[in-house]
Amino acid sequence: MDTRNKIALFPEHVAADAPVQDLLHLSRTALQTDLAQALASTNRAEVYARISNIRASLDRHDHQPQENGTDHTMVVMHRTHLIDALDQIVAAQTLERAHYYIERLLKGITETRTSAINDINLNRWKEYDDILTDSLWVIERRDSSGVHMADYWGNFIPQIPNQMMQRYTRQGDWVLDTFAGSGTTLIEGQRLGRNTIGIELQAHVAAAARQRIAAEPNRYDTLAEITVGDSTQLNYRDLLSNYGQRKVQLVLIHPPYFDIIKFSDDPRDLSNAASIEDFLAGMEQIVAQACTVLERGRYMALVIGDKYVRGEWLPLGFLTMQVVQQQGLTLKSIIVKNFDETTGKRNQQQLWRYRALVGGFYIFKHEYIFVFQKHA
Numbered sequence: 001m002d003t004r005n006k007i008a009l010f011p012e013h014v015a016a017d018a019p020v021q022d023l024l025h026l027s028r029t030a031l032q033t034d035l036a037q038a039l040a041s042t043n044r045a046e047v048y049a050r051i052s053n054i055r056a057s058l059d060r061h062d063h064q065p066q067e068n069g070t071d072h073t074m075v076v077m078h079r080t081h082l083i084d085a086l087d088q089i090v091a092a093q094t095l096e097r098a099h100y101y102i103e104r105l106l107k108g109i110t111e112t113r114t115s116a117i118n119d120i121n122l123n124r125w126k127e128y129d130d131i132l133t134d135s136l137w138v139i140e141r142r143d144s145s146g147v148h149m150a151d152y153w154g155n156f157i158p159q160i161p162n163q164m165m166q167r168y169t170r171q172g173d174w175v176l177d178t179f180a181g182s183g184t185t186l187i188e189g190q191r192l193g194r195n196t197i198g199i200e201l202q203a204h205v206a207a208a209a210r211q212r213i214a215a216e217p218n219r220y221d222t223l224a225e226i227t228v229g230d231s232t233q234l235n236y237r238d239l240l241s242n243y244g245q246r247k248v249q250l251v252l253i254h255p256p257y258f259d260i261i262k263f264s265d266d267p268r269d270l271s272n273a274a275s276i277e278d279f280l281a282g283m284e285q286i287v288a289q290a291c292t293v294l295e296r297g298r299y300m301a302l303v304i305g306d307k308y309v310r311g312e313w314l315p316l317g318f319l320t321m322q323v324v325q326q327q328g329l330t331l332k333s334i335i336v337k338n339f340d341e342t343t344g345k346r347n348q349q350q351l352w353r354y355r356a357l358v359g360g361f362y363i364f365k366h367e368y369i370f371v372f373q374k375h376a
Contacts, residue, residue, distance in 0.1 A: 024058065024082065028075040032109055038089070039102045047098045051089050058082070075109050081127050117249070117298065119170050131166055137337040137369075147187060147216045156254050156303055160337070160369060161185040164252060165192050168299040171220065173249040174240075176293065178231040178286050183209030185252050186224040193220035197239065197248070199231040202264055230268045232285040236293045247295040254303040255283060258316055276314065283323050291327050294374050300329060305367035311359060317368040329372035336366050 031054070038050035058079070085105050092098035107113075108124040120128060142150060142157035161177075161184060169175060171193035177185040180198025182205070189196035190213065200206040206226045213224050227239060240246060256263055256271035258279050263271045273279035287300075294300060302324055304317045325331060356363050 022079045024077050024079050025074050026077060028073045028109055031075065032106065035102055035106050035109070039099055039106070042095075044092075044095050044098060047095065047102075048090050051086050055083065055086050077109075078127050081124075084126075114170075117168055117170070118166065120166070132163055135333060135335050137335055139337065146191070147212045148184065149182070149212075151182070155182045155184055158184050158188050160254075160301075160303060161188045161252055162192070164250060164299075164301045164369075164371075165189060165194050168301075169194050169250050172222075174245055174247070175250045175252065176236070176240075176248045176290065177252045177254075178290060179254050179256075180209060180226050181205065181254070183213050183224075183226065186213050186226065187216050190216055190218050190220070190222055190224045193222055194250075195223040195243075196225075197223075197243065198226040199229055199234060199239075200226050201228070201230055201266060201269055203228045231289075232268070232270075232282045234289065236289045240293055246293070248293050249295055249298045251290045251294050251300040252303070253283075253286065253290070253300065255286075255320075257305050257307055258314075260305075260307050276309075276316070276319070280319060280323055283320050284326070287324050287327050287329075291329070291374065296374055296376065298374060299332070300324065300372045300374065302370040302372070303367065304370075305364065307364075308361065311361070313361070317370070321368075321370045324370065324372055328376055329374050331370065332373050333369075333371040335369035335371065337369060338366055339364075 034050065034054050034057070038047050038054070041047045041050060085101070085108075089098050089101040089105070092101055104123075108121075111123055113122045114120060115122070120131070137159075139157060139159055142148070143159055143162070144150070148158050161175075165175060165188060169192075173194050175185065175189050175194050175196045177196065177198040180186065180200040183198065186196040186198050186209070198206075198209070200209065206228045209226055213226075218224075223243065225243070227234070237246070240248065256269070258273065258276060259271055261271060263269055266272065270279055270282050273282060290300060302320060304320050306316045306318075307314050321331065321334075352363050355361075
């Protein structure tokens with residue numbers, strides 16, 4: 001399937017919360033013709049009249065494709081964004097500026113401009129309301145749609161892998177998750193048309209994740225596989241070769257936050273590391289292996305938080321960030337994401353508030369998403 005052509009004619013990307021009534025399925029030819037006539041207008045009054053006619057036609061459905069006609073090409077647009085674009089044309093102070101806005105709208109209808117690392121159509125960038133670009137993420141609740149569940153301790157919210165894959169991968173790309181857990185990344189990858197490989201230490205956790213992934217629709221027919229093994233010891237090149245691949249385009253790393261939550265009794269489990277030094281050494285092994293299969297120019301995301309040790313704040317996030325940097329990756333962004341409740345503090349908010357007041361500390365309400373790029 002030609003992804004570029006697909007997006008140009010009938011973009012599948014719509015904001016997850018976009019109301020159905022806000023989406024217009026328009027005849028690209030009819031809309032293009034009307035805009036071209038406005039572009040050919042020689043005075044602002046004529047531009048205003050033609051753009052006003054286009055706005056009125058949206059309510060009359062004049063641009064709806066005729067099922068039995070010759071124009072079977074549709075363009076899907078958000079009503080609010082299209083109307084905003086038309087209003088901007090009308091509000092232009094000069095004919096030249098009005099023509100500029102018309103040309104920009106025409107490009108959004110007829111051309112697709114993407115980067116090498118994602119499918120975002122930059123000619124229609126305003127329509128990607130659901131893609132976050134700020135460094136502070138305040139997310140009220142985790143996505144619980146489809147097969148997603150919050151029954152596995154320490155799993156991260158689906159919005160994180162969703163955002164990372166939309167920003168840093170294209171349909172058909174390959175994503176590696178070094179701590180697959182309940183399969184959150186693989187589920188999101190399957191939804192977005194990305195091939196995903198996960199590594200999970202515990203066989204029973206991997207088995208449950210496989211069942212969950214199998215229950216999620218796979219309309220892009222992509223691969224989502226979990227390998228049982230120790231992510232600190234596996235040879236990632238050999239792992240990828242099992243699927244006929246040499247490189248991945250995105251690596252997601254969401255390790256235990258040292259010993260805050262004990263995920264198993266397995267001594268290989270990083271939540272059972274004997275010391276912070278041992279934890280960081282394990283992370284160094286994982287990052288070093290991941291770098292061998294991460295394609296040059298592509299991205300790695302590390303999701304991790306901090307912890308307290310005997311009343312002292314341990315900057316676990318930044319210590320682990322430095323481990324990644326020491327492997328030669330460039331730090332591109334630090335995202336701070338909120339969380340309101342952890343497993344250890346569930347239903348104990350007032351108790352922890354009391355402890356904070358007594359102990360002179362602040363309660364964790366955030367974690368980090370460190371985004372790195374591989375250049376070498």
